[in-house]
Amino acid sequence: MNISKTKITRRNFVKTMAATSLAASAAGLTPALRAFAAVDKPSFAESGKWKPTTCQGCTSWCAVQAYVVDGRAIKVRGNSHSKVNGEAGCPRSHISLQQVYDPDRIKVPMKRTNPKKGRDQDPKFVPISWDEALNTVADKILDLRKNNETHKYMLMRGRYSYMRDIIYDRMTKIIGSPNNISHSAICAEAEKFGPYYTEGLWDYRQYDVENTRYLILWGADPIAANRQVSYYLSVWGDVLDRAEVAVIDPRLSATATKADEWMPIKPGQDGALASAMAHVILTEGLWYKDFVGDFDENSPIKNFQAGKEIPEEFSTEVKGRNVSGTTFNEIYTHGLVKWWNIELKDKSPEWAAKLTGLKADQIRRVATRFAKAAPNAICWVGGGPTMQVRGGYLSMATHALNGLVGSVDNVGGTLKANKEYTKSFPKPDKFIDSIAKAGKKHKKIDHRGRKEFPALKKGKSGGGVVTNNAAQGILDEDPNEIKVAIAYMNNFTFSCPGSERWEKALSKIPFLVHITTNASEFSWFSDIILPSVHHMYEKWGYVKSHGHGYRHVTLLQPVNQRVWDVKIDESEIPWLIAEKLAAKGFGNLLRHYKEYKDPETGNAPKDEKEFALYALKYATQNLWDPSKYQGGDRINGWKDLITKGVWNSSSYPYRKRWGHMKTKTKKFEFYSETLKAALESHAKKHKTTVDDILQVCNYQARGEKAFVPHYEEPFSWGNKKEYPFQLVDYKSRLNREGRSANCSWYQEFKDIDPGDEAWSDVAKINPVDAKKLGLKNGNRVRLTSKTGRIECNIKLWEGARPGTIAKCYGQGHWAYGKLASKEFGKTPRGGNNNVIIPPDYDRLSGSTAFYALTRVKIEKI
């Protein structure tokens, strides 16, 4: 019950009116209580206690503790039980305190009363009961099932915990739709592309920074905005003591300010730099021989010479005998000579200097010092150089350097995630009926796997999502219309480039439900909004994350008393929908959910609260149940786990994957047989050639080049004459994934992002460029790209490479609460970068491009 939707019941009404008539009775007046209930014994404040939970403000997923007094969290710190982040924290986690107590949160379910949808149409939401909301949702789903249209149901997922499959996978399947669309391709899937097609790892890496001697950061800003920020913040001083750090980024990032070398590269030219570095490492003979191997002792060729092709086989005379063999004997790698011949032999630092805007000396120096530190040397590949059009090959080119110096899976190098032992939820198969089976057979709304969208996740055509293209699918009703959609913890109308397409697409969906903590630009187009718990303080769930040579599984726990009438997005709400569906005659989903039994008692859940808890206990049983122990921390039962809040893996088994990588050759592939097989399979599916696929998908490589890490020219929208500047988008150290703009601390401390200003959104321009344009600090400007325009203030800043505009993502909300916009519903605070970033892709990975594709012009207004 909540004030905003509590109807006056007859009983209440009578009681209230009785208050006056009782005035004269012998017993005196009786208070007419509506909000209050009398208690026998008051529960006075408990003393403060540190309670464990998890911060999902970014993808670090730190184990934290909240200091809770009388049901209210007032402080946050790292959870010392975690071997990943330990006691370390970061500014983001503190901002969560303002999120959970944000007066603009959704407090009760609400429904739209204005049937018209559009940016200019106030939805006029009014409160409704959970009962009404859930009945409406269930009715809409059942209408689809009645008409055999379950494929017209869609589930959109933004940020998630690993409880996600309850709503994302199981519910969608049992209803009968292929359309569960995750946000992954607007995150950093292209970053995984390189590691997968070289070492068979489709995942983010962890970096062994405490043992490294040289770090090259490609567009990554780990002390501000990459994974394990808390951990890296805590050790970075020591890292700088032991290792040299080079940062490659067109803007002076937080990490660049503390680095030994800043390489302000021209946007999108990272591939040229990577190829040149590889060229230097090979021509200088600095590759790590224990990993890569060496020239055959009988080979007449003993080194890599610039411009000279190397035969893969040799035949020569040794002491009068004819000897033949492989010129270069690789140990744990594959295809080095091919890579050299196809891509590297001409890619000198001088060649790269012209493209990158960097000095050849610096390229040579960084490459040499990096390789001399081998194998304790890291190429840290972030989203910057990979989430670009053609970014998949950038991901390969940059990550391949780790193969050259043998740092893959090695001490002071790049590591994968350690093993963990959580388990999947029960299989849904027996609850997928004939209607659902027929619905699931339809093609997905995001077009993955089509000729123009290979999305080759883990080697499979259409294996990955093309999140941002789902808008196009909805708009074009291709392959079909979407009639009913549920979305949670996402805001695609803000977070996807070409955000206006999403506004139109959502307006087209006849029935849209948004489950979220704060109403957003996405909610604006919804028919029903359902208030979600805040993940960090009010939810049962778990996430797994790696860093510092360990992996932890950390629990999200309801450490606070819930604020308002909110429910858990990934467990309670799907359960309640399942109950309604069952009451109306479709019981498969509820029957499936009842299989998530409490491992301690064997009891099936009876309500949504038990379900949320049992599902978590079920998934994590192998971690806390001593009889199921498989490795890592020894936890003594469920109570022990929720008290500690976190389970840690065993320490990292270095070099265990050498020779056992999940590639076609089991080796680190400089010539990717794995990518070759994937591309050929995709081409075969579409009855065409790999070259045709590459042309359709806007890549430049043809022939054998498609299978090696290589340079491709950056692709951008707009010509240089009309749009003279390149936009450098980046992430704030305060962004809780775009959700913190309504917090005063975010606005007040925005200037801790280098170059930024408090309570403002600034486009940072180099003073040299500003002078040419006659711009001064604080001037109001319009940034126009081929696809949109935004307004913000200008800031003169030497940290922006000339020819670029550096602008942080996060501001520009027009509907996210009181503080997020300058004037709610009318004037955003600054502009959302995604309005001007064109919707385009690295099609091989399915990723949305954010970087190096947006040319802009600046006009003073």
Added chain:
Amino acid sequence: MKTKEFLLSQSNKPLSYRLLADCYYLPDEKLLGRLRDSKSLLNGLLSKLIENTPANEELKSLTVDFSMLFVGPFKLLAPPYGSIYLDSGNEVMGNSTISVRKLYEQEYLKIGLKEMPDHIAIELEFMHYLAVKEANADNGNLKDEVLNYRKKQLLFLSEHLGSWIDEFSVRVDKNAQTQFYKTLAKVSRAFIHDDLQSLRLKNC
């Protein structure tokens, strides 16, 4: 009858707080009916509110207005929470909220709704509760009790409801689309101020 006289009437004051509190719940036909029916019972400041009570057909616009003012979901135009006005930052569940909850607990009351303790409807209901207690003590000639409950009301109004009602009512008046809520804000403010003044006089 003037407000001060009105307030002296033991039955009118608790009922007025009760009625005011109910006006900050989601409006429905019953509330509107009650307000109209209450016309004969009440006078003074509250009569203005009743005069502006809309007909049932206007309920939809009233509901939308209520939502935008007090619920959201986008920007809460007139946050109905004390902590927004009394504590630093734009947050609920501030120190003042906890302090309010402690005062409720001292009266052996706990909140049965999923709402903040310092929501205006709950604070008004608390005043209703204290006023009933005072009236009952007065009926029973328990002078110390009467004084005790008056002090509690004075403390609560001085430190909580009475100290943020001004800013709150300004925000409602400025942002409300319906005359009903504009009037409600003014009436709430005036009523609370009169009660505060009256309590101060009684305590002196």
